[in-house]
Amino acid sequence: MTQPFQPEGGSRLNEFRFGSMRFVLDLSQPLYEQVLEQFRNSIAKGEIALGEKMPSVRELAQALKINPNTVLRAYQELERDALTETRRGQGTFITTDAERVAEVRRKLAVQAVTDFLNKMRSLGLTKDEILRLLQEKGGDGDVG
């Protein structure tokens, strides 16, 4: 029962650090999606470096105190997405393909914009109003 990937000492249950990524699970939401999305987002953001070794299914299950099946399903989905690759006898690694990561990042951005637009439309805003708002709010700092 070695656990090189320890949850932070004295922290709450179901928390885990990996690279600069901080994993927190919310038990009121499906866990599989949370594991999947947190990895996907962190890889897209570059919080986990290309080619880095993933914790083993057992290590992550131990750290998060969840069923290994749940971790395994999320890992399988990441692999189908070509964000990770399993090397025989060595474990699972983040892809070294920067283009693939950029693609996924763009897909996540498109999804975020789509969600945003749907929300704006549900509030009854027109395209022009949305654009004006974006320029207004986007102007004050973070967004160029």
Add this chain to the structure above:
Amino acid sequence: MAMSVEAIVGERLVKRYGKRPALNGLSFTIPAHRVTAVLGPNGAGKSTLMRMIAGMVVPDDGELKVFGQSPGWKLNPSIAYLPDRARWYGSHTVSDALEWGERLLPGFDRDRAYDLARDFKLDSQMQVSGMSKGQEARLMLILCLARDVPLLLLDEPFSGIDMISREKIVAALIDSFSERKQTVLISTHEIAETEGLFDYAVFIREGRTALFGSVEELRERQGSIQDIYRKLFEG
């Protein structure tokens, strides 16, 4: 997650003790190779159900199939059962208990048992009669987890046990789930600490199924297992 093959099917199970029904028309299915929580207040019928699956209690009515068979001696070698109360030979040491397990329990893996004893910090010369409740629970659990059998039944493996022992048990269970394709049933009141372990849950109220389903689907619709338990049984 698609429903996998079923391992255990109960249909309208009834068991009475005197006039009081412990099970009162309980119906459910337990999927194979998954970890299922058996949840409900004290006296709901959880232990009766576990004993029935282990073949120690016969239903008064209804039908129970475990791997397609009626429970009984033929199935016993396939089942590792952790009872809700311990029964020991007081003069036994930890290693006596493990040797006993190796002689009598089908599928018993001696090396795994000693590994677990080390992980659980149980000295092999320690006498059973001098053990704390947590140490005793860990020893009982070793006798179950060291067995490579298709069905693992754990009745209240965490009750009355200190936090460190509980954490060790949870860690040992996660290791065991990563290594083996077992069908596992766990009854517990320690939901907050363990709900991440479960694939499925059966909620029992007064001997009947109050709710049954995939834990991830239940979370999607209704929130955490702890919340669902509170909604079902509060007031």
